[in-house]
Amino acid sequence: MAARRPKNRPRSKAYREFVSEAEEILERMRGDLADLADQRATRDEAEPDLVNRLFRSAHSLKGLAGMFGLDGMSQLAHHLEDVLDGLRLGRVPLSSPAVGLLDEAVTVFSTLTQEMSESAGTAPSDSVAAALVARIEAAVRSPADSPGTTDPVARLAVDPALLRALTEYEEHRLRENMRRGRRIVLVEATFEILSFEEGLAELTKSVREVGEVLSTLPAPGDTPESQIRFSLLAATDLDELALESALDLPNARIRTVAAPVSGEDGRGPEAATPASPPKVTHAESAPVERSGQNDSHSGDRPGDGESADSVHGPGEPAGGASELESLKSISDTVRVDIKKLDELMNLVGELVIQRSAIAGIAARLCADPATARVGTELSKLHKGLDRKLQELQSGVLEVRMVPLRQVFEKLSRVARRLRRDLAKEVRLEIKGADTELDKLLVEELVDPLVHLVRNAFDHAIESPAERERTGKPPTGTIRIEASQRGNHVVIEVADDGRGIDPAVVRARAEASGLVSPGEVLSQRETLELIFSPGLSTREEVTETSGRGVGMDVVRANLTALGGLVDVDSTIGRGTRITLTLPITLAIIQALIVGVAGQRFAIPLTSVLETLLVEPGSIQRSEGREMLNLRGHPLTLRRLAREFGLPEASSDAKLYVVVLGFGDSRLGLLVDRLDGQQDTVIKPIQGPIQNVRGVTGATELGDQAAVLVLDVSALVDDAVRRREAA
Amino acid sequence: MSREAYGVELEPAEPDPKEEGRAASHDLDWERLARAAASGPQDREDAALLREFLTFQLAGDPYAVPVERVREIVRMRPVTPVPRVPAALRGVISLRGEIVEVVDLRLQLGLTAAEPTRTSRIIVLHGDDGKMSGLLVDAVTDVLRVTEEAIRSDGQGESGRVAALCVRGDQFISVLDFERVLDLGDEL
DSSP, X not given: OTTTSOTTOOOTTHHHHHHHHHHHHHHHHHHHHHHHHHHHHHOSSOOHHHHXXXXXXXXXXXXXXXXXXXXXXXXXXXXXXXXXXXXXXXXXOTTOHHHHHHHHHHHHHHHHHHHHHHTTTOOOOSHHHHHHHHHHHHXXXXXXXXXXXXXXXXXXXXXXXXXXXXXXXXXXXXXXHHHTTOEEEEXXXXXXXXXXXXXXXXXXXXXXXXXXXXXXXXXXXXXXXXXXXXXXXXXXXXXXXXXXXXXXXXXXXXXXXXXXXXXXXXXXXXXXXXXXXXXXXXXTOOOBOOTTOSSOBOOSOTTSTTGGGGGSOTTOOOGGGHHXXXXXXXXHOOOOOHHHHHHHHHHHHHHHXXXXXXXXXXXXXXXXXXXXXXXXHHXXXXXXXXXXXXXXXXXXXXHHEEETHHHHHHHHHHHHHHHHHHTOOEEEEEEOTTOEEEHHHHHHHHXXXXXXXXXXXXXXXXXXXXXXXXXXXXXXXXXXXXXXXXXXXXXXXXXXXXXXXXXXXXXXXXXXXXXXXXXXXXXXXXXXXXXXXXXXXXXXXXXXXXXXXXXXXXXXXXXXXXXXXXXXXXXXXEEEEEEEEESXXXXXXXXXXXETTEEEEEEGGGEEEEEEEOGGGOEEETTEEEEEETTEEEEEEEHHHHXXXXXXXXXXXXXXXXXXXXXXXXXXXXXXXXXXXXXXXXXXXXXXXXXXXXXXXXXXXXXXXXXXXXXXXXXXXXHHHHHHO | OTXXXXXXXXXXXXXXXXXXXXXXXXXXXXXXXHHHHHTOOTTOOOGGGEEEEEEEEETTEEEEEEGGGEEEEEEOOOOBOOTTSOTTEEEEEEETTEEEEEEEXXXXXXXXXXXXXXXXXXXXXXXXXXXXXXXXXXXXXXXXXXXXXXXXXXXXXXXXXXXXXXXXXXXXXXXXXXXXXXXXXXXX
């Protein structure tokens, strides 16, 4: 199809598709290239996964440009791919000037894509791309060092046929691991042919946990017909015994084929039992037949052109071929408008409500002896429906989940720009980029996180000179770490900068009237003041306290998402800001409580625990009701009193719902607990819409609306009243 | 009033609200009214001069809202009270999962309070922004077609919540100002 399209004029409607897809790829590449640049500065070898990812991106870019008949771009992408391929196979050293040109190439691509988008689909001229292609070619031609004299691979104690079956890339990884002195092992396992895919996947996974899987190959041998044998060539730092216990697989046999050498790097490890040395040609390994197998093995570089799939036989989940799987996955992806997912989610939400209604009817039928039989049948039906509905719900939710990587890549770019602009030495450490979150939440997180990183850069991390004076390493560190905890995702942004001085914050807060001079605040409460709008919007605070403008906005954003922000800081040591937010907003679990005949829903994410208390155990101080919660005073509020509802008789037992918002705690006194339920929170429509203490309402299946409490407002009010007292 | 003239057969006020599938009945009234509106008299005046109102009763007197604001009419159903709001905001109802506030029109217009009866209805209106609001009234009576000249913009009360008076024979019908009737003030 590509060939038939007129050059320089991609179909006008389609160009948008091209632009959006190209931008997505370039975005990814920019992030990866930045990481590569970091590695280039510090080590002499790039992380294989990173290079593979870049290679795949360049490959997709080439395919994309080709499909739209953009020859210049396609050529450039092809050369990018070549450089990266050389890099991953060890033919192009990381220090090569060609690698330095990659950044430039991506920039050129962006510019060209941009031009296309602005000119509504006219293909840009090829001259810029061609010029860069020439430079890349020149840079690649600079000679790379040839590897050592004797080939260590040749001395491995393995069947030469196996070595010949390795792809060039696999062989490169093998060499690389031997050079680093890791133990090379051959793990052989036999599986039932019917279930070998699962078994092999499991084995591969456990080997990966302790090392690198270099290649997965079917092993010849006299196995019964119903069984199949595989060999995994792997590199590990463990010794054979430790590996065996780590894998703990009864059907696997482990054999060391090259023991690690202790001591200096760079020398090949000794082969365990030198077998007849096979001749392995290094440069362009010729196509070879895999011994004893009838699936042919082409010598093509993996991912080169469309022949990628031919490297491994069909149905063989090859461990060493993850790059191939990913290549494939690019075309298996479907893009969906998030709005469509929202609609689906709403539909599921309505089904959930109707399901609850059915449960109610079933219960009523069961209660009446005359209809009990029908009732039982209906409730059986309801249980089945319930199960399927839960699957549907989690399925739809899962589709909405995206890894935080996208946001984190943006942060890396922001950090790079800041590093340049501010001339500060700062290292950005990112962990947990695979943590998944609702797409909608991920979008909303970008601004707060960028803000936090910029703040840390701007104000927290000192100049290199100042750092050295205080005995810190000259390079500052900002660590961003995401992790999932139950139904929440926690993201920490920590720096090792100067920290926040509570005294300065306090002084500012007093000056702006947020705090009265005599008021006693804990250090935590003082630090919390940085989130107050009155304080942080002032410019001066930025310079003196080392924390910037707009922390109130960060908190507001997080609160709107149902999340929390916490701050912890030590002067001279650094600051840690913790964001906690629910994995999804679409459906929340709620605790249903009852007060004076009315029900309220409390998002379960804010509920720490519930207690049943005797009225006598409630204590008072200055009229404020409190409870001794394991030695700590817990401020109590009666929901009935807060909302002007009739209170329960004074000798009735009460339930305390312990609410947590950030570090603040509040015990909410209610008459009853009515259990937990999945709810879809809806905004309230009408003239008032905003009621303090109420965040929305929901329907629980009986067609009655139930108000959902705004925990942050309730806790805030309680804290403020305490301060006012 | 004009009931005979249009042959409107309004929904009898007797249905037992306690069991009847509420979800199914919510737009029943409105459908009937709409049909009545569609089958008006043959000899109607020039269409351009016609305006249509939904009329209802409050404390024995007739009131009206423009038909184009009416989204649906629902039977009385449990209204969940909302704390910390003016008394005229009776609470919220769930309309197929959407949460809609209900204004007690008696209280909002300063009339004597009364508990809902079997004829009570909630008129769900939609605003310009697509958001819904509910008005609790004593009973829905009719769809009224009148010419522009039957509408008198003099003689409205001080609250501004009645935009005009519509003259039908010797009877005045108060036409409500949609915006102001939903204005509950800033008493939060």
